[in-house]
Amino acid sequence: xxxxxxxxxxxxxGDSHLxxxxxxxxxxxxxxxxxxxxxxxxxxxxxxxxxxxxxxxxGSCGGxxxxxxxxxxxxGKAAVTEPISQLIAKEKPxxxxxxxxxxxxxxxxxxxxxxxxxxQTTSLVKAISSTNTKCAWVGPAWGSEGGKxxxxxxxxxxxxxFLEANVPPCQYIDSLKFAKPGQWATVDGQHFxxxxxxxxxxxxxxxxxxxxxxxxxxxx
Amino acid sequence: MKPTLxxxxxxxxxxxxxxxxxxxxxxxxxxxxxxxRFVNATSGPLEVQAAGSxxxxxxxxxxPASGFMPVAASKPVKGTLxxxxxxxxxxxxxxxxxxxxxxxxxxxxxxxxxxxxxxxNAMRASxxxxxxxxxxxxAGLRTAGRNVGIFENxxxxxxxxxxxxxxxxxxxxxxxxxxQGAARDLGALEAGQRYTVLVVPGPQGxxxxxxxxxxxx
Numbered sequence: 498x499x500x501x502x503x504x505x506x507x508x509x510x511g512d513s514h515l516x517x518x519x520x521x522x523x524x525x526x527x528x529x530x531x532x533x534x535x536x537x538x539x540x541x542x543x544x545x546x547x548x549x550x551x552x553x554x555x556g557s558c559g560g561x562x563x564x565x566x567x568x569x570x571x572x573g574k575a576a577v578t579e580p581i582s583q584l585i586a587k588e589k590p591x592x593x594x595x596x597x598x599x600x601x602x603x604x605x606x607x608x609x610x611x612x613x614x615x616x617q618t619t620s621l622v623k624a625i626s627s628t629n630t631k632c633a634w635v636g637p638a639w640g641s642e643g644g645k646x647x648x649x650x651x652x653x654x655x656x657x658x659f660l661e662a663n664v665p666p667c668q669y670i671d672s673l674k675f676a677k678p679g680q681w682a683t684v685d686g687q688h689f690x691x692x693x694x695x696x697x698x699x700x701x702x703x704x705x706x707x708x709x710x711x712x713x714x715x716x717x
Numbered sequence: 718m719k720p721t722l723x724x725x726x727x728x729x730x731x732x733x734x735x736x737x738x739x740x741x742x743x744x745x746x747x748x749x750x751x752x753x754r755f756v757n758a759t760s761g762p763l764e765v766q767a768a769g770s771x772x773x774x775x776x777x778x779x780x781p782a783s784g785f786m787p788v789a790a791s792k793p794v795k796g797t798l799x800x801x802x803x804x805x806x807x808x809x810x811x812x813x814x815x816x817x818x819x820x821x822x823x824x825x826x827x828x829x830x831x832x833x834x835x836x837x838n839a840m841r842a843s844x845x846x847x848x849x850x851x852x853x854x855x856a857g858l859r860t861a862g863r864n865v866g867i868f869e870n871x872x873x874x875x876x877x878x879x880x881x882x883x884x885x886x887x888x889x890x891x892x893x894x895x896x897q898g899a900a901r902d903l904g905a906l907e908a909g910q911r912y913t914v915l916v917v918p919g920p921q922g923x924x925x926x927x928x929x930x931x932x933x934x
Contacts, residue, residue, distance in 0.1 A: 513739050544742030558740035603745025610749035612814045615837040616932065619909065622839070646744050665839040665909070688739055 500706045503533030508540075508588055510550055510581070511596025511635070515541025516560045518569040519691055521596060524698025526563055532706050538588060539563045542576045546600050547621035554578045581621065585628050593625055594705070595667065598637030599687055602656040605647040609655055618663045625667070632667035635701055636660045638693075639678040644686015650678050675700035749813035751790035756820045757781040758849060758917035758926065761801050763821055768795035776821075781926055782915075784933035785816055798827070816930075820849040822918060832876050834911075842906035845878035845913045845930075846871050853892035853923040856916045861887040861900030871916075883908040890916060890925050897923045 507529055509515065515522045522539045529537045542549075543558035560576025563569040585593065601614050625632045636657045640648045654673065661669045681693030689697065757763035757776035765774040765783070774783055788794050790813040798805045798821050805825045811817045812833070820828045828849040836843055846868040848856040857869040867888065868877050885905040890897045898921070906912060911930035916923050 513742070517739070543739060558742045600742065600744055606745060608749070608814070610745050610814065611835055611837060612752075612816075612833075613746050613750040616750055619839070645741055648744075659837070663837055663839045663909075685739065 500532040501708065502529055502702075502706050504535050505591040506588065507534050507537045507592050507594060508584060508590040509537065509594040509596065510540050510542075510578075510584070511594075512541065512545050512600045513543040513558065513688065514596050514599070514694075514697075515539055516543040516556075516558075516576070517541075517688075518561060518563075518571065520688070520694050521698050521701070522561050522563050522569050524695045525594075525596075525701050526569075526698075528698050528702030529705065530566060532702060536565055537563075538565075538590075539569075540579065540584075541596075542572075542578050544600055545578050545597075547595070547597050547617045550578045550581045550621055551624055552578075552580055581624050582628070585625070585630055590630060592705075593630055593632040594635060594701075595621065595632060595664075596635045598635075598653075598656050598660060598672075599640075599646070599648075602637065602648075602652050604649060604652050609652065609659070611659065614656075614659055615663060618660065622664055622667055633670055633705060634660060634664040634667045635670045636672050638672040638681065638689070638697055639676060640681075640687045640689070641679050641683045642686065644683065646685065646687045648686045670701060670704045672697065672700070748790055751788050751811040751813055751815055751817075752785035752932065753788050753794050753809055753811055753817045753819065754783045754785045754928075755798075756783070756818055756849075756915060756917075756926065756928065757800070758820050758915070759800050759823050760920070763798060763800040766797045766799065768797070782913075782928035784929075784931045786933050790815070818847060818913070818915075820847075820915065820917060822849070828874055830874060830876050832878060834878055836878060836880050838880055839909040841880040841908060842883045843878060843911040843930075844881050844903075844906065845876055845911075847876045847913055847915045848873050850892075850916045850918045850923045852918060853890075853897070853916050855893050856923070857891040857894065858888050858914060859891065861889040864889075881906065883910075888914065888925075890914075890923060892916075892923050898925070901925050901927060903927055 526539045540562045542556040542560040556576035560572040561569045637653050682690045755765045763776045793808045793810050795808045815833045817831045830847045846858050848871045856871040858867045871877050883906050887900045887902045889900045913928045915926040
């Protein structure tokens with residue numbers, strides 16, 4: 498069976514989950530190439546938030562970039578976001594995949610910053626939808642509670658529900674449905690071991706390979 | 718040293734490097750965003766001047782509402798409203814997560830209405846009714862022609878907000894249950910957008926203004 502990803506030009510941007518070669522910049526990127534994507538370009542900037550992709554913003558903890566089947570290039574302190582409008586104009590992707598959630602959830606704060614999160618989310622979604630480019634937003638995964646980021650299951654659920662309600666017309670990919678809480682081991686509560694990133698990348702790839710994310714993208 | 722222990726120790730640097738691979742970064746802002754906007758409900762043009770700045774904002778009769786401007790939360794936002802040859806100093810403090818609207822009225826009066834919404838949703842439209850008219854004790858809004866209630870019992874200085882389907886809609890204002898003035902066509906409301914109908918004093922009694930709750934950058 499031919500994958501719905503086949504022939505698509507795909508751009509992936511996001512936070513730290515894309516910023517280390519063994520993370521999603523490896524497993525998700527490879528998964529989409531195996532599904533027959535025409536090209537995949539991944540840029541991860543550690544700690545970045547969605548609105549920081551409207552204007553060039555330096556990363557706070559490194560980053561990485563990968564084009565096609567080449568190895569990921571680690572950017573270190575040189576990591577900087579690239580404005581999404583510029584990326585779309587330059588690469589004309591059929592599909593933009595966004596990986597954000599953990600940098601917006603305010604795990605250590607008692608109150609979820611919903612107004613700020615709404616500002617962050619809608620500004621990036623509007624910038625993409627104004628170009629009539631299809632998009633898919635990958636929400637946060639469970640991770641494990643505690644760790645240096647103070648992640649909690651209730652807050653990651655709240656973050657995920659918020660994104661599901663606010664990212665349309667982007668398709669929402671609910672990563673919480675891919676595993677049980679704590680099922681994928683982490684190194685710090687938030688970032689997974691290699692097995693976790695392999696499982697997450699594979700699950701996202703399968704979700705993207707089925708409607709509705711790719712519906713109509715080939716016919717652009 | 719036993720070979721097994723040596724092997725285990727030899728693995729330690731790699732494990733530590735992996736575990737410490739990502740430097741700690743914030744998972745959100747220091748505090749939630751806060752916004753303020755100004756609405757001109759006077760009988761003439763109005764200018765808003767920020768304190769300590771030469772920047773001014775003009776609010777003519779045909780565009781009486783500014784967008785929501787981001788401000789520092791929990792610190793007074795000060796300025797001067799100028800219209801009809803008179804100046805009126807204003808100061809408003811907005812909490813994190815709050816949207817404040819300063820409505821300028823005739824006779825050097827202002828009404829500040831604040832809300833902390835939690836209805837953010839990209840699939841529906843969000844509509845609010847703000848009552849800034851002291852003469853309208855209990856404001857209501859209903860669809861024109863069909864008399865389907867959208868809001869009721871919004872007291873002076875109060876607000877109510879709800880999600881509605883993103884469709885074209887005309888509304889009719891009521892005060893204490895009685896219709897006021899002509900119907901207002903709000904046009905086609907868009908999914909994910911936020912809007913406000915404001916009740917303000919008019920020469921023939923309470924009237925409405927309609928504002929798009931867009932953010933300014």
